[in-house]
Amino acid sequence: MEIEVKSEMLMKVENLKKYFPISKSYFSHSVHVKAVDDVTFMIPTKSIFAVVGESGSGKTTLARTVLRLIEPTSGKIFYEDEDLTKFNSKQLRSFRKKMQIISQDPYNSLHPRKLVKDIVGEGLKIHFHMSSNAILDKVKETLERVGLREEHMFRYPHEFSGGQRQRIATARALVLKPEFLVLDEPTSALDVSVQAIILKMLKELKKSLELTYLFITHDLAVVDYMADYVAVMYLGQIMEMGTKEDIFNKTAHPYTLLLMNSIPDPDPHVRRGKMIPQGEIPSSVNPPSGCRFHTRCPYAKEICKREEPKLVKISGTHFVKCHFPNPT
Amino acid sequence: MTIITKEGKFKEFIKRREPIIEDWKHSLYLWKSTKLAMIGSVIIGILLFVVIFAPLIAPYDPFLNNMAERLQAPNWSHFFGTDQFGRDIFSRVIYGSRIEIWIIFLVSLISGGAGTLLGVISGYFGGIVDEIIMRTTDMFLAFPSLVLAMAFAAALGPSLTNTIIAISIVGWTVFARLARAEAMKVKKQPYIEAIRSVGAGNIRIMFFHVLPMCLSPILVQLTLRMGTIILTAAGLGFLGLGVRPPLPEWGSMVSDGRSYLVGQWWISTFPGIAIALVVLGFNFLGDGIRDIMDPRLRR
Numbered sequence: 001m002e003i004e005v006k007s008e009m010l011m012k013v014e015n016l017k018k019y020f021p022i023s024k025s026y027f028s029h030s031v032h033v034k035a036v037d038d039v040t041f042m043i044p045t046k047s048i049f050a051v052v053g054e055s056g057s058g059k060t061t062l063a064r065t066v067l068r069l070i071e072p073t074s075g076k077i078f079y080e081d082e083d084l085t086k087f088n089s090k091q092l093r094s095f096r097k098k099m100q101i102i103s104q105d106p107y108n109s110l111h112p113r114k115l116v117k118d119i120v121g122e123g124l125k126i127h128f129h130m131s132s133n134a135i136l137d138k139v140k141e142t143l144e145r146v147g148l149r150e151e152h153m154f155r156y157p158h159e160f161s162g163g164q165r166q167r168i169a170t171a172r173a174l175v176l177k178p179e180f181l182v183l184d185e186p187t188s189a190l191d192v193s194v195q196a197i198i199l200k201m202l203k204e205l206k207k208s209l210e211l212t213y214l215f216i217t218h219d220l221a222v223v224d225y226m227a228d229y230v231a232v233m234y235l236g237q238i239m240e241m242g243t244k245e246d247i248f249n250k251t252a253h254p255y256t257l258l259l260m261n262s263i264p265d266p267d268p269h270v271r272r273g274k275m276i277p278q279g280e281i282p283s284s285v286n287p288p289s290g291c292r293f294h295t296r297c298p299y300a301k302e303i304c305k306r307e308e309p310k311l312v313k314i315s316g317t318h319f320v321k322c323h324f325p326n327p328t
Numbered sequence: 329m330t331i332i333t334k335e336g337k338f339k340e341f342i343k344r345r346e347p348i349i350e351d352w353k354h355s356l357y358l359w360k361s362t363k364l365a366m367i368g369s370v371i372i373g374i375l376l377f378v379v380i381f382a383p384l385i386a387p388y389d390p391f392l393n394n395m396a397e398r399l400q401a402p403n404w405s406h407f408f409g410t411d412q413f414g415r416d417i418f419s420r421v422i423y424g425s426r427i428e429i430w431i432i433f434l435v436s437l438i439s440g441g442a443g444t445l446l447g448v449i450s451g452y453f454g455g456i457v458d459e460i461i462m463r464t465t466d467m468f469l470a471f472p473s474l475v476l477a478m479a480f481a482a483a484l485g486p487s488l489t490n491t492i493i494a495i496s497i498v499g500w501t502v503f504a505r506l507a508r509a510e511a512m513k514v515k516k517q518p519y520i521e522a523i524r525s526v527g528a529g530n531i532r533i534m535f536f537h538v539l540p541m542c543l544s545p546i547l548v549q550l551t552l553r554m555g556t557i558i559l560t561a562a563g564l565g566f567l568g569l570g571v572r573p574p575l576p577e578w579g580s581m582v583s584d585g586r587s588y589l590v591g592q593w594w595i596s597t598f599p600g601i602a603i604a605l606v607v608l609g610f611n612f613l614g615d616g617i618r619d620i621m622d623p624r625l626r627r
Contacts, residue, residue, distance in 0.1 A: 069525055089529075096527035109518040113540050115348075123526040154348060172526065 010180060010212045011043040011066070016075035018058075018065045022285070034284050035061040037236035039075075040311070043180075043229070048206065048213040050223045050244075052259065053233035056281045059216045060104070062233070063184045066214065067101055068092060079180070097127045099180040100173035105189055106165035110157035116143070116168055117153035123176045142175045143168075147201060163194035167201070174205065181206075182214045187222065199225060220263055224248065229317075232256045235284050235292045238311060242318035252314055252325040255293050291323065299324055358620050365616020371609025378425045386419035390576045399592050409594035411585065417594065420576035421602050427577045428558060428606065431492055435557045438496035440550050443503025448542055450504065451511025452534050462508070465501040473498045474563055481569040488571055495560050499553065506549055510542035544618045551614025554607050578603050 016039045019032035035058040043049040053059050064070045066077055068084055077084040079099065087095060103109045110119055120142060121135045130138070140150050146167040157165060166186060173181060183202065187195040203226060206213055215226055223230055224244070231241040232255065240253035251257050282288055288295050294304035303323055311321040342349075359365055378385060388406075394414035402409040408417035450461040468476065480494035514520065515538055523537055561571065562579015571577040573584075578599040585595025 064521075067525060069521060093527045093529055096525060101522070101525045103518050103522060105518055109522045111519045111523070111537060122523060122528065126527050126532070154351070169522070172522065176526070 008045045009042045010045040010080060011214070012076075012078035013042070013066060014040050014076040014078070016040070016062070016065060016077065017073045018061055018070060019073045031285055034236050034287060036065055036072075037284075037287070039233075039236070039238055041231055041238060041241060043212060043214060046206075046210055046212055047228040048215050048226050049229045049231070050215040050217060050227035051231050051233055052217055052220060052223055054218065054281050056235075056284065057233040058236040058284070059218075059233055060184055061236075063101065063182045063214065063216045067096075067099055067182055069101070094127065097123065097176040098178055099182070100176065100178040101182040101184060102166070102169050102173050102186050104185040106162050106169055107189065109169050110165055112157055115154055115156060119157070119168065120153075120171045120175050123172065127176060138175060139171075142171045145174065145205070146171045161194075162190050163198060166190065166198055170202070170205070174209070177209075178211070180212045180214070182216070184216045185218065188218070195222075202226075220259060232259065235282065235287050237292060238319075238321065239293065240318075240320045240322075241311070242315075246315070246318040250315075250318065252318065252320040253322050254297050254299050258296075291321075293322075355620055359616065362616045362619060364612040365620065368609050368612025368614070368616055371605060372613055375425055375429065375606055375609065378422055379429050382422050382426055386416075386422040388416035388419040390415060390420040390423040391574055392416075399588070399595075401592070402594055408598040409592070411581075411595045412588060412592075417581075417598050420581060421578065421599055424576040424578045424581065424599065424602070425606075427488065427571065427575060428603075430488070431495075431561050431577075432554055432557060432610075434489075434492045435496050435499060436550055436554075438493070439499035440503050440546065442496075443500035444507045444539075444542065444546050446500070447504035447507025447509075448511045448534060448539055451508035452515055452530070452538055454512070458508070461504065465504050468498065468501045474560065477560060477564060478567060478569055481564050486569050486572065488575070488577075491561055491564050491569070491571060494564070494569075495557060498560075499557070502549065502553070503546055506545055507542045510545060511538050514538045514541045548614050548618055551610040554610045558603050558607070 016036055017034075018036040019034050021030050021032055037058075039062060041049070051059050051062060061070065065072045068077070068087075072085060075085070079095075082095075084092070084095070117136060117139050120139045124130050124135045124138055136153070139153060143149070143152060148164065148167055148171065152160075152164075152168075157168065160168065170186075186202065187198050190198060199222065202213070205211065213226075215223075217223060217226075227244050229242070230244055230247040232239045232247070232253065234255050240247060240251075240256045242250075246252075247256060248260075251260060282292070282295055288305075289308075290306050291297070291300070291304040291309050294300040297304065301324070307323070309321050309323045311319050313319050314325060359369075392415060394410070396414065397406070397410050398412055398414035400406055400410040400414075406416050406418065408421060410416055411420075446461050450458045471479075477494045477498045480497055481491055484490035484493060511534075515533075520533060520537060523533060528537075558579050561577065562583055565571040565577055565580035565583065571580050573580070581599040582596045582603070585592070585597075585599075588595050
């Protein structure tokens with residue numbers, strides 16, 4: 001499958017698969033959870049690439065596999081021209097300073113027994129031979145960049161609020177001057193008011209430091225605010241992918257349409273004939289035959305049960321995996 | 329540009345770390361305000377004082393037999409009375425503290441250290457490494473601990489050092505299991521993944537990030553096992569495999585006085601009280617240290 005986009009690509013992921021084995025007994029053949037199943041996408045340099053989907057769609061696994069925090073089952077991950085899957089552990093470790101992750105849970109992502117200066121400065125200690133005073137200077141500078149103050153360096157994580165902790169996690173990621181940042185639902189554990197502040201900060205940092213984001217979220221409002229490109233995931237596969245305009249204004253996949261419709265409307269008088277996704281997301285151990293979405297799709301036909309559609313290009317930057325795109 | 333002298337650099341070094349020094353001062357304050365830790369430290373402090381100044385404190389030679397004064401009840405010349413050979417029990421308890429502290433120190437170091445290390449390695453790496461280490465602990469745990477210690481002590485020959493080695497070999501499994509369980513819990517935490525994504529290697533993660541989180545239960549377990557260690561040493565001594573009779577080891581003194589317990593209660597009682605006090609002191613201290621070390625319980 002060929003994906004052609006004009007601007008330069010920082011990250012290319014090809015046919016990435018991650019299966020988790022679950023062996024229920026020693027006698028039956030092994031069963032797998034197909035968390036990420038044949039995913040291909042590209043992230044243009046200095047853009048925000050958002051991945052949306054329900055819980056259980058494999059977004060978080062995708063984020064971790066892309067950084068090789070989890071070993072992929074198969075597939076290739078190119079960072080510029082280098083294939084991450086070919087790196088040995090030593091090469092990978094020194095390469096990690098270029099790509100960082102900010103995880104979902106700010107309450108458990110900071111070591112509870114370490115001072116903020118050690119949490120943030122650890123990466124500098126690993127990658128650069130810096131004197132401890134130089135590290136302190138650098139940590140201070142980075143903390144100020146994310147809106148914290150110098151005196152916060154000598155405190156423990158439990159003394160901070162959720163929003164502040166996420167700032168510390170951001171500082172830890174930024175201190176190494178990465179080019180690529182994976183944000184795994186960075187705001188899902190925070191209050192709505194704090195969410196907005198953190199998102200604003202992340203967006204400003206992206207601009208001033210010329211970063212590239214892979215932004216994982218389940219919140220379409222956040223996607224609308226942040227993203228340049230969007231991929232919609234369902235059961236470990238990308239269902240629809242394109243620029244934000246493609247996805248929001250020219251929605252082609254019924255699943256994306258359902259997601260759009262499930263955004264709550266603040267106006268109580270508007271009662272549209274809404275389509276709400278029915279039922280639960282099916283198990284990724286035994287995904288449905290044919291199109292994975294046919295069990296919940298209001299437009300499903302006979303062919304959807306039998307044949308798996310391909311991810312096809314329907315316009316310049318817009319890809320969709322459906323037999324009958326553009327419903328309505 | 330000013331020239332930075334060595335002295336200036338040092339001053340800056342101190343100045344940058346003022347908050348850390350403040351933190352230490354705060355630890356000291358917490359230690360002072362934690363009553364149990366305070367009592368524990370006082371008991372252990374007295375023990376250390378006695379260990380160092382034993383020859384000055386003890387009024388008699390702990391090995392000197394004096395059949396004329398045998399089996400005396402506590403009185404002004406013999407505070408704790410005398411035993412069946414007329415040896416002064418007070419002096420023997422004082423000198424015994426030296427043996428006790430040596431046993432405790434070595435057993436903690438060997439079984440605590442080796443157990444924790446193997447446990448963390450086992451829990452962190454998992455898989456085949458874990459299998460090998462854990463099946464080894466199963467083998468050690470399959471035997472009753474005193475019987476196993478006896479076997480080792482008999483194989484190594486009866487002496488104090490060999491007794492210590494035998495107890496340590498038997499005891500390390502407890503710490504290994506504890507450390508393994510903690511390491512398995514800690515390694516799944518997001519902060520470990522975060523530090524891995526920063527680029528830390530296995531050794532760094534294991535020793536600087538996983539190990540510190542495993543230490544507090546180990547420390548508590550260690551202080552709680554001090555009593556068992558002393559008693560196992562006594563048991564081996566009683567069987568003739570550990571501390572040899574003339575040595576004033578508290579446990580063997582308790583077992584020596586056992587046959588006189590009805591008429592001459594003081595022979596076993598005073599070394600027994602000494603054991604109880606030291607064990608209590610270590611328990612209090614361990615509890616206090618745990619509270620002070622955990623930043624979440626501070627402030």
